[in-house]
Every structure is written in C-alpha cells, then in structure tokens.
Amino acid sequence: MSFDPSKALFVGSDVYRQAAFGKHHPLSIIRVSGVVDVCEMLSWFEREQFRESPQATESQLKEFHDPDYVDALVCADIRGSVDKETREKYRLGTMENPLFPGLFKRASTAVGGSILASELAMDERVVFHPSGGTHHGRAGRASGFCYFNDPVFAIQTFLARGIERVLYVDLDAHHGDGVQDAFSNDPRVLTVSIHEEKRWPYSGLVEDRAAGAARNLPVPRGFNDSELDFLIEQAVIPLAEQFKPGALVITCGADPLEGDPLSRLSLSNSGLWLAVEKLTKLTRRTVVLGGGGYNPWTVVRCWSGLWGKLSGKEFPPVLPEPVRRFLASLESDLVDEDEVPEHWINTLADEPNFGPVRAEIERLPELVLH
Numbered sequence: 001m002s003f004d005p006s007k008a009l010f011v012g013s014d015v016y017r018q019a020a021f022g023k024h025h026p027l028s029i030i031r032v033s034g035v036v037d038v039c040e041m042l043s044w045f046e047r048e049q050f051r052e053s054p055q056a057t058e059s060q061l062k063e064f065h066d067p068d069y070v071d072a073l074v075c076a077d078i079r080g081s082v083d084k085e086t087r088e089k090y091r092l093g094t095m096e097n098p099l100f101p102g103l104f105k106r107a108s109t110a111v112g113g114s115i116l117a118s119e120l121a122m123d124e125r126v127v128f129h130p131s132g133g134t135h136h137g138r139a140g141r142a143s144g145f146c147y148f149n150d151p152v153f154a155i156q157t158f159l160a161r162g163i164e165r166v167l168y169v170d171l172d173a174h175h176g177d178g179v180q181d182a183f184s185n186d187p188r189v190l191t192v193s194i195h196e197e198k199r200w201p202y203s204g205l206v207e208d209r210a211a212g213a214a215r216n217l218p219v220p221r222g223f224n225d226s227e228l229d230f231l232i233e234q235a236v237i238p239l240a241e242q243f244k245p246g247a248l249v250i251t252c253g254a255d256p257l258e259g260d261p262l263s264r265l266s267l268s269n270s271g272l273w274l275a276v277e278k279l280t281k282l283t284r285r286t287v288v289l290g291g292g293g294y295n296p297w298t299v300v301r302c303w304s305g306l307w308g309k310l311s312g313k314e315f316p317p318v319l320p321e322p323v324r325r326f327l328a329s330l331e332s333d334l335v336d337e338d339e340v341p342e343h344w345i346n347t348l349a350d351e352p353n354f355g356p357v358r359a360e361i362e363r364l365p366e367l368v369l370h
Contacts, residue, residue, distance in 0.1 A: 003126045003280055005312025010045065011113045011120075011129040012036050013053040015106050022098050026262060026294040027145055029332050032131045034300040035307070041322050042304075044313050051120065053113030053131065055105060056153070060115070064152050064182065066140040073147060077104035090141045097142035107147040110134055114150035117287040118157035121247065124284040126310050129154075130303045133251040133291030135176040136201065143178060144201060151251055152182045154287050155189055158247040164188060167245035169236060169279055170195065171272065172253030172291040173263035175204030175216065179251075184210030190243045192236055192368075194219060194228070196256070196263050206367050215239060215368040221264040223256065224355035225271030232275050235365035240282045242369075248283045252276055253291025254302040258353065259344075261334040262294045268350035269302040273309045280310070296330040297344040305348040318346055 016032040039045055061070045072090050076082045080101070082093040093099045110131050117127040135151050136144030151168065158166045168183075170176035170193040183189035190213055193204050197218035204216040217231055240248075252272065256265040280286045288310065293299035308315060319327070327345045343350065 003286070005310065006046070007125045008311040009049055009051055009120050009125055009127045010039070010307055011051050011053050011117050011127060012131060013109050013113065015102070015109050016131055018102050018106070020100050020102070020106055022100055024333055025098060026334060029294065029296040029299075030330060031293065031296065031299050032290065032303070034296065034326070034330070035130055035303045037326060038300060038304040038323055039307055041320065041326070042313070042316070044308055044311065049311065051116065053109050053129070054116055056108045056111035056115060061108060061111060061148060064139060064156065065148060069140045073107070074104055092142055097145060097147060103147065111148050111150045111153050114154040114287065114289065115157050118154045118247070119161070121285040121287050122161050126280050126286045126288065128288045128307050128310055130290035132289035133172065133253060135170060135172065135251050135291060136174070136178045138178055139182070144174065146178065149178045149182065151176070151179045151249055151289060154249045154289065155179070155183065158249070158285070159188060163246040163285070165190070165243060165245045166247050166249065167240055167243055167282070168192065168249045170251045171256065171275060172251050173255035173260065173265055174199060174253070174292055175201055176251060177201050177203045180204070180210055180214045183213055186213060189213055190215070190239065190245070192239060193217065194231055196221070196223070196265055199263065206364060217364045217368060219265070220358065220360055223265040223267065225268055225353045226355050227357050227361045228267060228271050228275055230357045230361060231364060232278055235368055236279070237282070238365070238369055245283050247285040248279065248287070250276060250279055250286065250288045251291045252288055252306065254293030254299040255291070257295070257298045257302060258350075259298050259335070260293065260295050262292070266353055268353045269298070269305055270349050270352045272302060273306055276306060277309060295335050296332050297327060297335070297340060300327065300330070301344065301348050308348070315348055319348065
C-alpha cells in the first residue's frame with residue numbers, strides 16, 4: 001500500500017506566526033511558520049496542496065474536553081489572567097502552560113487543523129499537519145505545553161467517519177500519555193509510543209498496556225537510526241498487521257533528533273523520515289502531526305523535509321541562499337550559536353546516524369507483541 005505523493009496535503013495557518021508562550025518558554029521559538037516559509041522558498045506547495053486550518057468551535061472541543069475546562073480556558077484567554085483556584089485546577093497560567101494573547105485561538109486552531117486533516121485523509125491521502133501533536137493535553141486540564149489534545153480529535157474524526165480501527169503511533173521523545181489515556185478502554189484504537197525512558201511525563205513503561213489498547217517502547221539515551229528502524233520493522237509494523245487499522249495518525253515530534261535540548265536521543269531527521277515513510281504504507285488514510293521539538297534549526301529542517309518526502313519533492317544538495325539566510329537568522333535561548341553546525345544551515349537532510357542495536361532495544365518487540 002502506498003500513497004500518491006501528488007495527493008499529499010499540508011494543513012497550516014498564519015496564527016502560528018504570532019508570538020506565543022512568552023520570551024523564555026521552550027516553545028517561544030520559530031517552528032511551524034518557519035516550515036511554511038522554507039517550503040514556500042523551495043516552491044514545494046503545488047496548487048491547492050496547502051489548506052487553511054479552521055478553528056475548532058467550543059462545541060467541538062467539548063466532544064472530548066470537559067465543558068468547564070473549555071469555558072475556563074476561554075475566560076482566562078479573555079482576561080489574560082487566572083485566580084489561584086483556576087490555576088491549580090486546570091494548570092493554566094503556570095510556567096509550563098502560560099497565558100498569552102491569542103492562546104485560545106491558537107490552541108483551538110490546532111484542533112481544527114487535525115479534524116480537517118482526518119477529513120481530508122478519508123479520500124485516501126496522507127495529510128501533514130505539523131501544528132498538531134499536542135499529545136499531553138487532558139480532558140480537564142492543560143499538561144506539558146498542551147492546552148487541548150488535537151491527536152485525540154484526529155482519531156475521533158476517523159472513527160466518526162466510519163473507520164472501524166485507528167492506529168496511533170507516537171514518535172515524540174516524550175510518552176504520548178494524553179492520547180493513550182483517552183482511548184485506554186476503546187478497542188477500536190491502538191496507541192503505540194516510542195519515547196525516551198525516564199523522561200517526563202515518566203509514564204509509558206513497557207509493561208503499561210492501559211486496558212489493552214496501548215503498547216509502549218521506552219528507549220535509552222543515544223537512541224540511533226538503526227534502533228528506530230529495528231523497532232519499526234520488528235514491533236510497530238507487526239502490531240499494525242495484527243490490528244489491521246483502517247486509518248493511521250502519527251505524532252512525529254522533532255525532539256528525538258540529535259541536538260534537541262529537552263531530550264537525549266540521537267536520531268537524524270533522515271531516520272525519522274524513513275520511519276514515517278514506512279508507517280504511511282500501512283493504511284490508505286494517514287494523518288501526520290508535529291509534536292515536540294525545541295531546537296528551531298532541527299525542527300524547521302525536519303518538518304520541511306518531511307513534507308518534501310511525503311509530497312515527493314526533489315531535495316537540493318545545497319539549500320538556496322534565501323533558505324540558508326533564513327536558517328542562519330534563527331535564535332534559541334536553549335541552543336548556543338557556536339553549537340550550530342554548518343549542515344543545519346546548508347542542507348535539509350542529516351547524515352544518517354547508524355549504530356548498533358543494543359540489547360535493551362532488541363528485547364522490546366517480544367515484550368510488546370506477546
């Protein structure tokens with residue numbers, strides 16, 4: 001099974017060009033707007049391939065999120081502040097989940113984009129929505145920089161359109177806890193998460209199968225491309241073949257990449273792209289979301305290149321001068337400028353980071369398959 005790259009679609013919005021999260025938050029960097037800019041400079045959007053993300057309505061949000069939480073977020077956004085009780089109950093207005101102008105529009109647009117992505121994917125397409133991937137959001141509170149949980153809505157949309165089984169694969173460096181828990185009792189959904197062990201939110205142990213609808217593959221520091229490919233081939237694809245999904249949702253965070261300040265994994269973007277390409281062959285309907293990623297150079301290059309792979313674009317060996325100038329202009333409080341290697345400026349693709357498949361990786365497929 002494979003997609004026609006010419007049918008690939010990209011869902012985005014200018015709302016992500018607005019300043020968000022405050023000056024020193026890990027997500028205050030340029031991410032999705034930079035992806036759009038790079039793809040436009042490379043002429044990688046064919047006619048009608050870019051689709052504008054709608055904003056989810058409050059009634060749509062309340063199909064998963066608790067009504068009182070949605071109302072509290074709307075009110076906090078209007079006021080620009082919260083009282084102590086609201087902050088403690090809903091985790092809003094904290095250093096982790098700060099308030100900022102336009103918060104509700106931004107968060108609800110991410111949900112609207114994931115709903116649209118699934119609707120578009122029903123026409124046997126792969127749809128890329130890099131603004132999605134807020135996989136920590138809970139029904140009744142914000143969590144882990146995530147105010148809503150747009151992957152849940154992508155999955156729910158497939159189910160509402162008559163898909164009997166949906167596979168969710170999370171490649172973010174952090175465990176997709178919010179999505180797992182949302183569907184832990186739903187046999188129509190299987191959630192599979194590959195994430196760094198002993199890292200926030202400190203869940204997703206290999207023994208954790210929720211109520212049977214989850215599989216977790218926690219991996220050690222230094223996780224390399226060979227090990228990722230091993231787990232895709234020996235664990236994730238066999239699980240998919242057993243489950244027989246009619247649709248697939250992937251959260252492809254860029255934080256497992258070498259150089260990300262909030263993880264200690266060592267993937268190249270080439271290795272991550274290959275994993276996503278293999279996964280998209282599992283079904284005729286796939287939504288690919290973004291997720292974490294706290295190094296603007298690795299995030300923008302990863303997701304720009306991922307769109308190029310999904311849509312069948314030709315990669316220039318050296319990026320055009322406007323793209324290089326843009327990448328050179330990026331900034332981050334978490335990455336020293338003298339730690340920016342030349343290839344982060346001059347090319348999209350990293351050299352693959354092949355390496356040995358360690359024993360703790362080799363044991364994982366048997367543990368999740370049996």
